[in-house]
Amino acid sequence: MPTIKDVAKEASVSVATVSYVLNNSGSVSAGTRQRVLRAVEKLGYRPSVLAKGLQANESRMIGYSWHPVLPNQFDPILDKFIKSVADAAGRHDYHVLTFPCPKPYNEISVYREMVERDRVDGFILSNTNLDDRRIRYLLDVGFPFVAFGRSNPEWNFHWVDVDGSNGVELAVAHLLELGHQRIACLAWPEDSLTGQYRLAGYGKAMASAGLRVDQGWITRSQNDYEEAYRAAQPWLALPSNQRPTAVVALSDLMAIGVMNATADAGLEVGPDLAVVGFDDAPITDYLRPPLTSLRQPIAGVGERLVSMLIDLLHGETPSPAQVLLKPRLIVRDSTALSVRS
Amino acid sequence: MPTIKDVAKEASVSVATVSYVLNNSGSVSAGTRQRVLRAVEKLGYRPSVLAKGLQANESRMIGYSWHPVLPNQFDPILDKFIKSVADAAGRHDYHVLTFPCPKPYNEISVYREMVERDRVDGFILSNTNLDDRRIRYLLDVGFPFVAFGRSNPEWNFHWVDVDGSNGVELAVAHLLELGHQRIACLAWPEDSLTGQYRLAGYGKAMASAGLRVDQGWITRSQNDYEEAYRAAQPWLALPSNQRPTAVVALSDLMAIGVMNATADAGLEVGPDLAVVGFDDAPITDYLRPPLTSLRQPIAGVGERLVSMLIDLLHGETPSPAQVLLKPRLIVRDSTALSVRS
DNA sequence: CGTCTCCGCTTAAACGTTTAAACCCCGTTG
DNA sequence: CAACGGGGTTTAAACGTTTAAGCGGAGACG
Numbered sequence: 005m006p007t008i009k010d011v012a013k014e015a016s017v018s019v020a021t022v023s024y025v026l027n028n029s030g031s032v033s034a035g036t037r038q039r040v041l042r043a044v045e046k047l048g049y050r051p052s053v054l055a056k057g058l059q060a061n062e063s064r065m066i067g068y069s070w071h072p073v074l075p076n077q078f079d080p081i082l083d084k085f086i087k088s089v090a091d092a093a094g095r096h097d098y099h100v101l102t103f104p105c106p107k108p109y110n111e112i113s114v115y116r117e118m119v120e121r122d123r124v125d126g127f128i129l130s131n132t133n134l135d136d137r138r139i140r141y142l143l144d145v146g147f148p149f150v151a152f153g154r155s156n157p158e159w160n161f162h163w164v165d166v167d168g169s170n171g172v173e174l175a176v177a178h179l180l181e182l183g184h185q186r187i188a189c190l191a192w193p194e195d196s197l198t199g200q201y202r203l204a205g206y207g208k209a210m211a212s213a214g215l216r217v218d219q220g221w222i223t224r225s226q227n228d229y230e231e232a233y234r235a236a237q238p239w240l241a242l243p244s245n246q247r248p249t250a251v252v253a254l255s256d257l258m259a260i261g262v263m264n265a266t267a268d269a270g271l272e273v274g275p276d277l278a279v280v281g282f283d284d285a286p287i288t289d290y291l292r293p294p295l296t297s298l299r300q301p302i303a304g305v306g307e308r309l310v311s312m313l314i315d316l317l318h319g320e321t322p323s324p325a326q327v328l329l330k331p332r333l334i335v336r337d338s339t340a341l342s343v344r345s
Numbered sequence: 346m347p348t349i350k351d352v353a354k355e356a357s358v359s360v361a362t363v364s365y366v367l368n369n370s371g372s373v374s375a376g377t378r379q380r381v382l383r384a385v386e387k388l389g390y391r392p393s394v395l396a397k398g399l400q401a402n403e404s405r406m407i408g409y410s411w412h413p414v415l416p417n418q419f420d421p422i423l424d425k426f427i428k429s430v431a432d433a434a435g436r437h438d439y440h441v442l443t444f445p446c447p448k449p450y451n452e453i454s455v456y457r458e459m460v461e462r463d464r465v466d467g468f469i470l471s472n473t474n475l476d477d478r479r480i481r482y483l484l485d486v487g488f489p490f491v492a493f494g495r496s497n498p499e500w501n502f503h504w505v506d507v508d509g510s511n512g513v514e515l516a517v518a519h520l521l522e523l524g525h526q527r528i529a530c531l532a533w534p535e536d537s538l539t540g541q542y543r544l545a546g547y548g549k550a551m552a553s554a555g556l557r558v559d560q561g562w563i564t565r566s567q568n569d570y571e572e573a574y575r576a577a578q579p580w581l582a583l584p585s586n587q588r589p590t591a592v593v594a595l596s597d598l599m600a601i602g603v604m605n606a607t608a609d610a611g612l613e614v615g616p617d618l619a620v621v622g623f624d625d626a627p628i629t630d631y632l633r634p635p636l637t638s639l640r641q642p643i644a645g646v647g648e649r650l651v652s653m654l655i656d657l658l659h660g661e662t663p664s665p666a667q668v669l670l671k672p673r674l675i676v677r678d679s680t681a682l683s684v685r686s
Numbered sequence: 687c688g689t690c691t692c693c694g695c696t697t698a699a700a701c702g703t704t705t706a707a708a709c710c711c712c713g714t715t716g
Numbered sequence: 717c718a719a720c721g722g723g724g725t726t727t728a729a730a731c732g733t734t735t736a737a738g739c740g741g742a743g744a745c746g
Contacts, residue, residue: 005461007702018726023704030705031723050461054399055702058731063395065442070428078627083424087411090445099464101406102443104431120346120391123440229631260631267633286419287628290570290601292608348732359696364734371735372693396732399701463702 006047014043026051064098066313067124069105069114071131077227077257080285081302085152088306089128096314098125112141119147126313128152132163134197148316150309154197162316164308164327168198168282171298171331172205172252175280178296178333179250180213182341184278188221188239188248190232190258202254202282221248225258232261240269240277249277250339256281256288256297263291263338278339282331293337301329347388355384367392405439407654408465410446410455412472418568418598421626422643426493429647430469437655439466453482460488467654469493473504475538489657491650495538503657505649505668509539509623512639512672513546513593516621519637519674520591521554523682525619529562529580529589531573531599543595543623562589566599573602581610581618590618591680597622597629597638604632604679619680623672634678642670 012019017036024030025040032040043049057063068086073079090100101124103114115138118124126148129138136155143161151163172189179187189206192199203222210217225235232253239248253259259281266277273279274293281288284299308329312322353360358377365371366381373381384390398404409427414420431441442465444455456479459465467489470479477496484502492504513530520528530547533540544563551558566576573594580589594600600622607618614620615634622629625640649670653663 005463009702019703020705020727021725024725027704030725033724036724048461050458052399052702053462053464054395054404055731056704058393058395058399058701058733059703059705061731070424070431073424076627076630079424083411083414083420086443087445090411090443094445100443102427102431102441104428104435117391120389121394122346123394257631260628264631264633285628286417287601287626289417290598290605292605292633350732360733361697361735362695365695368734371695374694377694393732396701397734399703399731400733400735402701 005052006049008049008051010047011040011043011049014047015039061122062125062317063122065101065124066093066098066310067101067103067115067118067127068130069103069127071105074228076229078285080256080283080287081300084302085130085306088303089310092307092310096310098310098314100128112137115141119145125317126150128309128313132197134195148313150313150316150322152305152309154201160325162312162322162325164305164312164329166300166305166331167328168202168254168331169205169208171282171333172202172254173209174331174333175252175282175296175298176206176209176213178335178339179252179278179280180209182250182278182339184250185215186218186221186246186248187215187250187252188223190235190251190253190262191222191224192227192254193224199254206252227255227257229257229261232258233265236262236265237269240265240271247277250279251277252280252282254282256283256285256295259295259297259338260291263295272343273338274340275342278341280333280339284334288334288336291338293340296336296339297334298331299334300331304329346393347390349390349392351388352381352384352390355388356380402463403466403658404463406442406465407434407439407651408442408444408456408459408468409471410444410468412446415569417570419626421597421624421628422641425643426471426647429644430651433648433651437651439651439655441469453478456482460486466658467491469650469654473538475536489654491654491657491663493646493650495542501666503653503663503666505646505653505670507641507646507672508669509543509595509672510546510549512623512674513543513595514550515672515674516593516623516637516639517547517550517554519676519680520593520619520621521550523591523619523680525591526556527559527562527587527589528556528591528593529564531576531592531594531603532563532565533568533595534565540595547593568596568598570598570602573599574606577603577606578610581606581612588618591620592618593621593623595623597624597626597636600636600638600679601632604636613684614679615681616683619682621674621680625675629675629677632679634681637677637680638675639672640675641672645670 008019008022011022021032022040024032025037093100106114128150130152132151132153132155134156139155139161142149143159154163154165176187191203223235225231251262253262259279262279263273266273271277281295281297284297288295288297308327315322349360349363352363362373363381365373366378434441447455469491471493473492473494473496475497480496480500480502483490484500495504495506517528532544564576566572592603594603600620603620604614607614612618622636622638625638629636629638649668656663
């Protein structure tokens with residue numbers, strides 16, 4: 005690979021001049037500039053990103069860590085998310101370094117390693133939770149990062165999130181419009197922050213419709229198919245005049261559990277029990293019936309996150325400091341009142 | 346961040362000595378070694394990976410490019426694959442740089458950029474095809490890489506692949522064992538190399554069972570739900586004594602299309618038409634009925650690829666140069682002869 | 687007692703950039 | 717006409733490492 009020295013020799017100038025030409029700094033005469041550019045062209049020179057980085061003390065890398073996906077779960081938006089981040093980063097001449105997270109979930113040692121060895125210039129976090137140790141650490145050491153998801157509200161950091169509360173409100177509103185009154189919610193364990201937001205939307209929508217929420221209509225379950233399946237059974241066993249006529253599940257995975265439990269109970273998803281999921285996994289369209297679900301604007305999230313982080317890396321303060329994007333309800337037949345022929 | 350100079354000062358030695366201690370090279374007295382290590386500890390020093398890289402002319406990065414997933418498709422193993430690669434790489438002190446591929450599929454400009462600017466030490470390719478331009482380019486410039494998937498058989502490079510032919514053979518064998526004779530195959534377009542291998546397994550298994558293959562039993566379709574759905578309809582419209590009793594689809598996505606077409610034709614998946622998919626997507630377990638599918642040993646693939654690439658980076662020749670791993674048939678109810686109660 | 691060898695350490699060059707500072711030349715300006 | 721200013725270029729230091737080469741000193745050996 006040719007270096008800047010080779011170019012300098014070829015163009016009969018000093019390396020400094022070559023550097024000035026390439027960075028449009030300093031003052032270089034038109035003639036010299038031409039000679040240099042021709043030499044660059046001829047030799048096919050590309051500046052070494054390593055040397056540049058050492059000099060500027062930056063790696064032009066953004067770190068993103070894989071969080072472990074539990075055996076029976078799937079994360080339907082993970083790959084879209086990372087891809088959108090990589091896309092957006094590329095447009096700013098940054099790249100994404102994806103590293104695995106070790107077992108103990110919020111372990112920060114890997115992050116520390118990346119920070120202290122100058123592997124990355126900043127991080128993008130996802131799957132944040134309340135009192136996230138990673139966020140705490142990065143705030144403490146003052147290292148640039150942005151997060152997909154919120155955390156401890158007392159911490160001041162930059163994030164983008166999808167408004168889960170609004171999403172579930174949309175779902176409930178849609179169900180209300182169809183005439184449903186007994187609407188249940190299959191929620192997540194209390195320690196899930198995202199779960200709290202989404203569940204809040206349920207409460208809000210029901211309250212503003214003036215509907216009393218039967219406590220039996222809220223069931224909590226891990227984000228797990230089997231558990232969701234079992235969680236739905238008590239509802240399905242109720243006499244038809246007490247049974248919920250609709251369920252909002254906080255994830256597509258759980259919604260599928262509810263759908264299958266419904267079918268196995270001899271009832272029909274849609275007419276007997278409307279089901280709404282969350283995430284709009286690629287599979288939703290192909291389920292029987294296709295699953296109504298909330299689509300997160302993932303590409304937008306990646307885009308915003310990256311531009312916020314780039315701002316931070318340039319020493320600017322991103323504005324706004326926090327962004328809450330709205331999901332979109334994709335209506336399919338799992339909330340249809342009658343079976344489509 | 347403390348540098349090696351700070352450590353040297355703290356330990357009252359030269360930077361060279363510090364370096365020798367840290368790399369276990371040169372000869373250093375026990376006392377000095379202790380002093381240096383204490384200084385390292387005290388200052389919390391970590392060598393800069395950039396400076397090291399510049400010196401050694403390596404980035405300790407492995408490049409992997411996202412290939413575009415078409416709108417209505419999904420790649421059920423992509424995230425598992427990248428994660429396994431990142432895991433394996435981490436164990437060798439390498440990291441994975443994931444970069445987006447531009448529109449025109451096999452475009453090599455991004456790869457060239459990475460190569461010429463020393464962004465990565467080697468590549469891992471996936472979704473290879475016959476006469477893959479990326480492989481051709483990397484072979485031409487002699488840049489280290491390994492591929493998940495085969496390509497032009499005349500090119501000599503290192504790859505790991507899952508034996509799609511064997512996979513489909515397993516599927517057909519399973520169907521034969523259940524007594525099926527009229528077994529159809531929903532294949533991919535002819536230009537798909539992976540599709541060719543998988544289809545070959547079908548032919549082989551049928552031949553070795555001494556069964557004639559009706560040409561109507563092989564239908565080609567893009568890897569697309571809708572197209573698979575439509576492709577299955579002619580089969581389903583046949584009188585029951587001519588209709589295939591089983592279908593092997595080359596992907597889960599297409600298998601789902603076949604399943605839904607079957608149900609819509611008023612037939613029952615399993616008893617009336619056994620269906621087998623390929624990939625064992627996370628969703629297969631939750632379909633109705635659950636889909637029998639071929640599971641690729643993805644973690645193993647990532648592992649082998651990385652260790653082969655590391656060999657190459659160390660100037661060693663990986664042995665064996667090519668690895669063909671066997672998939673495993675996961676039997677579920679989509680190939681059950683009777684409906685499970 | 688001189689020479690050789692080896693140990694333990696330091697000096698300095700090198701990796702490929704950027705950039706502050708110095709330098710030279712030429713045209714203004716007081 | 718001397719001093720100044722500025723455009724165009726070079727020199728050299730710096731970024732944080734590694735490593736070949738050099739260099740004292742001590743022990744071994746003739």
